[in-house]
Amino acid sequence: MNDQYSVLYPTYQWFVPSQFNIAQACVHRWAENPQEGRRIAIYHENEVGQREVWTYSRLSETTNKLSHGLVKMGVQPGARVAVIMDQRPEAVAACMAVFSVGAIAVPLPALIGSDGLAARLRDADARVAIVDATAAPALLDAQLQCPALAQIIALGFDHEAIIPWRTLLARQPADFKVAATKSDAAALLLYTGGTAGAPKGVLLAHGSLIGSLPGFVAAQNWFPQKGDVFWSPIEWSRAAGFMNALLPSLYFGQSLVGTLGDFSTTRCLEVMERYRVTNAFLFPTIIKLIMHDLPAPRDRYQLALRAIMTTGESLDAGVFEWCRKALGVTPNEVFGQTEMNAVIGNSHKKWPAKPGSIGRPYPGHQVAVLDSHGKPCAVGTVGEIALNRYDIHRHPDPALFLGYWRNEAATQGKFSKDWCLTGDLASVDEDGYFWYAGRSDDIFKSSGHRIGPGEIEDCLLGHSAVSSAAVVPKPDNSRGALVKAYVVLRNSAKGLNTQDLQKELQEHVRTHLASYQTPREIEFVDSLPLTNTGNIRRHILRAREQQRSGAVDGSRK
Structure with a gap:
């Protein structure tokens, strides 16, 4: 293209x-x-299917x-x-x-x-x-x-x-x-x-709404177009739903679908079919649920989708390709925070999307990956994602937040000169695409090696038995920390022998990554703690490992 x-x-x-x-x-x-x-602003459907406009x-x-x-x-x-x-x-x-x-x-x-x-x-x-x-x-x-x-x-x-x-x-x-x-x-x-x-x-x-528009328009493949209807199951009470669904749809005078009731993959597709939804905002967890429950959705539903925006975690190559084939849409991944919404991402119709990349800076936003001294990192080097107060023309970026409510110290701590720090790590390739590497507070050392959980998690997700995964440090006296993985299995794998499966997953990681990145321990769980935007709350799992370690150490005294 x-x-x-x-x-x-x-x-x-x-x-x-x-x-x-x-x-x-x-x-x-x-x-x-x-x-x-x-014109219709909102199509609404309640829990029992009653509809109004x-x-x-x-x-x-x-x-x-x-x-x-x-x-x-x-x-x-x-x-x-x-x-x-x-x-x-x-x-x-x-x-x-x-x-x-x-x-x-x-x-x-x-x-x-x-x-x-x-x-x-x-x-x-x-x-x-x-x-x-x-x-x-x-x-x-x-x-x-x-x-x-x-x-x-x-x-x-x-x-x-x-x-x-x-x-x-x-x-x-x-x-x-x-x-x-x-x-x-x-x-x-x-x-x-x-x-x-x-x-x-x-x-x-x-004016923060204006700051969000370039990312929204680009992620939705140049929204609006004639007849566009927008829908997202993400609650409007959440920052993601408010800024990436509700406000921009109404700003452009288009129709928005609102639904009440419990989420299910079946209802998700029924809503998109019934209202001829052209543009959607879906978390990766939702896309994965649809993929697992209804692998060939267009065999059952007449969909009108032309764009899907997603954020919260990177889509692995398998999910990315499934969207293209099964839904007929190349998903546009977006990165942002409540403090700076939709500043990096893809726009498939305007520039190629690379599976696994969170995209390029959207027009109007000056974004860089900085090292510990606040300097831009070299190509391929991991650093912290930061947004400048000004765009490349030295105009203020309206997407940037005003500050933390009644917390000036936290506001000041968010900045390094004109750069607003995200706490998220990434590298930039030679084409200017950003590759997410996890939260700065998720990085840990094991036997002197710097471990980023994202790469290991993506590798685990590439195994057919794994539905989701989280990697955290397990305290260890000799190595400082061991690589520990929490894994949620797909339904098709839940009856397998877990000891054999652990060895198989370890070998899978060892084959694709460095040996020091191989999880020393894998714990199979029913679910992972997630934020409202679908991000893994690794700090909860880290605290669990710290608590377990403390209990073990205490029992030895």
């Missing part, structure tokens, strides 16, 4: 207006034109009514308002109403439980929360730990301590003057769910 990267990257120029409001850009501007307002006009009107309600409740610009709702149209209206009044939206997933909600609500100092029936019981429990949380608006849930959604919206005007926010004004407070440490509040500006 024709590689257009050398033209696209150096010629890209940011245009970030001085005033910009996400709600105006994503909802209200479409509703201002009657013809555009009749929300036009841009309906979404704008509901947003406006809720905006009036929030103002009457005393919500002012800069106030934090929590939105704890499933993937439903009202969740979109809630966030857009918060943006419309100039306040800061704090999307939170109900699945983190009452204690998790309470910790984040206290940190954000949220005084108002908007919830649905799923989240309401957990939030009421959390409210007992949050004295500042004075008002709760609930959809489909009655309780003496809450204000019903319908009651608040009743008799409110259907028009509202959106706050004239600056593009660098705070709009979103998103909490990280990272691979290590306590979650931190990441503060993003209204």
Whole structure:
């Protein structure tokens, strides 16, 4: 194919207006034109298959009514308002109403439980929360730990301590003057769910949406095109779903599918078939589940897919090739963080995708791999991925976060001069493609050798018996650490003798990698601890090995 990267990257120029409001850009501007307002913004399907459509006009009107309600409740610009709702149209209206009044939206997933909600609500100092029936019981429990949380608006849930959604919206005007926010004004407070440490509040500006667009457009094979319909099963309450699915789809005035209910591979394909989904955002774990459960999906489903964006972990060559053959789509892998969304990735229609690579820097972003002295690494040398505050034309990069919420020390610690450090390791090849090598805190030494878990995990995944794998250090007095692998087997391999299988997997790694990379111990488990974005939470497994080592050492004393 024709590689257009050398033209696209150096010629890209940011245009970030001085005033910009996400709600105006994503909802209200479409509703201002009657013809555009009749377009479908959201196709919605609940747990039992009931369906409805929300036009841009309906979404704008509901947003406006809720905006009036929030103002009457005393919500002012800069106030934090929590939105704890499933993937439903009202969740979109809630966030857009918060943006419309100039306040800061704090999307939170109900699945983190009452204690998790309470910790984040206290940190954000949220005084108002908007919830649905799923989240309401957990939030009421959390409210007992949050004295500042004075008002709760609930959809489909009655309780003496809450204000019903319908009651608040009743008799409110259907028009509202959106706050004239600056593009660098705070709009979103998103909490990280990272691979290590306590979650931190990441503060993003209204203009951060503009910063996400080059990566989104490229990863979705130049979105939008006529008739594009977008869907992702990833909850909009998560940073990944909010920034890589919800906001950009609405920004371009396209149709978005929202679904409620438990995920299954069958329903995933049914939804894509029913709504003629053209563009999807799927975690690698989801793609692998579909591959294992329905190896030939197009034999049963009429799919209209033209682009798949994926992030969270690298797709091995087998999964990459399966997507091309079974789904008819070359997946575009994307790398980013809550602090800097979608800054590296692929765009199959514009430049070739290399299986296993996380791609090249997207236009508008100056990204490098730095050594311990903050200098760019040589080709093929592993270093830390970093994003510069400025693009190659010395214009500020709008994708970069404003800072950690009320944590200046952590914000300063994220930077080395103009470089924002990710904590993720990679190397860059001679063509400018980045190859992920794991988290910096996942690297360990064994018998003097520097061990990166990613390469060993990818090797294990190349074995037909392995569904997923995680590699961590096991403390050892003589070697410092042993290479330990946690392995989840595919269903077809679960009846095999584990001792024989361990030897087979060790030999598999020894054949393909250096002998010192061979796991000395393999533990077979039913599942691995994962973040919301599908990343392996290796720090949990490392802590488990540390605890086991301490228990063993203690028993010897």
